[in-house]
Amino acid sequence: MARRSVRLAGLFSLCLLGNASAETWTAGGLSFSDQPGGARLLSARGTGAPDDPIVLIEEIAGPGPATLEIRNGRTGHLEVSPAIGFLTLSVVKIVVNRSPWRWSGFDLELRTAPGQPSVYADGLSFDQPQTLQRLAKADRFEQTVQEDEPFDRIRFEGGRVDPAEYLRLDFDLVDVNGTAVFYLVQQPIILLARALPPLPERQLAGSLDPWRAD
Numbered sequence: 066m067a068r069r070s071v072r073l074a075g076l077f078s079l080c081l082l083g084n085a086s087a088e089t090w091t092a093g094g095l096s097f098s099d100q101p102g103g104a105r106l107l108s109a110r111g112t113g114a115p116d117d118p119i120v121l122i123e124e125i126a127g128p129g130p131a132t133l134e135i136r137n138g139r140t141g142h143l144e145v146s147p148a149i150g151f152l153t154l155s156v157v158k159i160v161v162n163r164s165p166w167r168w169s170g171f172d173l174e175l176r177t178a179p180g181q182p183s184v185y186a187d188g189l190s191f192d193q194p195q196t197l198q199r200l201a202k203a204d205r206f207e208q209t210v211q212e213d214e215p216f217d218r219i220r221f222e223g224g225r226v227d228p229a230e231y232l233r234l235d236f237d238l239v240d241v242n243g244t245a246v247f248y249l250v251q252q253p254i255i256l257l258a259r260a261l262p263p264l265p266e267r268q269l270a271g272s273l274d275p276w277r278a279d
Contacts, residue, residue: 066208067146069126072265077122077225078274079216082084083233087100088106088107090106090108090109090121090217091109091138092109092110092112092113092119092149093111093113093139093154094112094113094136094137094138094139095110095113095119095134095135095137095138095139095154096131096136096138097121097133097134098133098134098135098136099123099132099134100132100134100193101132101134101173101176101248102122102131102132102140102181103125103127103129103130103131103134103251104123104125104131104132104133104134104160104251105124105125105126106121106122106123107122107123108121108122108237109121109122109127109227111155111157112195113154113155113156114155115155115161115237117154118156118157118194118235119154119155119157120156120157120158120178121133121156121159121211122158122159122161122252123158123159124160124161124163125160125161125164126162126163126249127210128164128166128250128253128255129251129253129255130249130250130251130252130255131250131251132176132179132248132249132251133248133251134247134248135246135247135248135255136245136246137152137240137244137245137246138235139152139190139238146218150240151239151240151241151243152194152240152243152260153226153237153238153239153241154237154238154239155234155235155237156234156235156236156237156238157233157234157252158230158232158233158234159231159232159233160231160233160251161229161230161231162227162228162229162230162232162253163228163229164187164228164230164253164255165215165228166253166255166256167225167226167227167228167255168225168226168232168254168255169222169224169225169254169255170206170210170220170221170222170224170233170252170253170254171203171206171210171220171221171222171226171251171252171253172218172219172220172221172250172251172252172253172260173189173191173218173219173221173234173236173249173250173251174180174216174217174218174219174222174249174250174251174252175216175217175218175238175247175248175249175250176245176247176248176249176250177189177247177248178248179248182215182216182217183216183217183247184215184216185213186228187242187244188241188242188244189238189239189240189242189244189247189253190213190217190238190239190240191211191217191219191236191238191239192236192238193236201219201234201235201236202236203221203224203232203233203234203235204233204234205224205225205226205230205232205233206221206222206223206224207222207223207224208221208223209221210222211251217236218222219236219252221234222254223225223271224259226253
């Protein structure tokens, strides 16, 4: 039991460190990086329009959190002003569960800095103004709970994602201030006491049907 605790503690420590072999991808005038740690970003494509969303494919092997850094090269700037830019972004995320644990839920949270949640005044949200008139959804979870205060978070629950399975998430981002850099924090909801045996891997290089945006 002591050895198991040491292994889990080590895994948590590794997930809190930055990603030594970070990947950065550019799509739709924005760059996406897994440098903050916890995830491995495999690809990014698309323009971010509702009919051509940005599709991000990544792997999460640890218990989380897994954070992506997003740099806004489209309207981003260092001096925040509503007059400069209004970012609307449709996103599809394909997340492969490379951990030994079953996910019973999944959280997405926006942050303006790694340790600072997004608040109402910063203008960044999961489309709180309902600009794009779409509802966030997940293919493996039945319920979607969206919170706008005191921070911006979407919780997907009522389902499961077993090891080596993938999860598809559809959602929108809106930033009325055109912030230069912000963060998408992802937190799988897992039961650490129930590690499952690995399943055969699904090949990302095979059929692209699971990644289609429509």
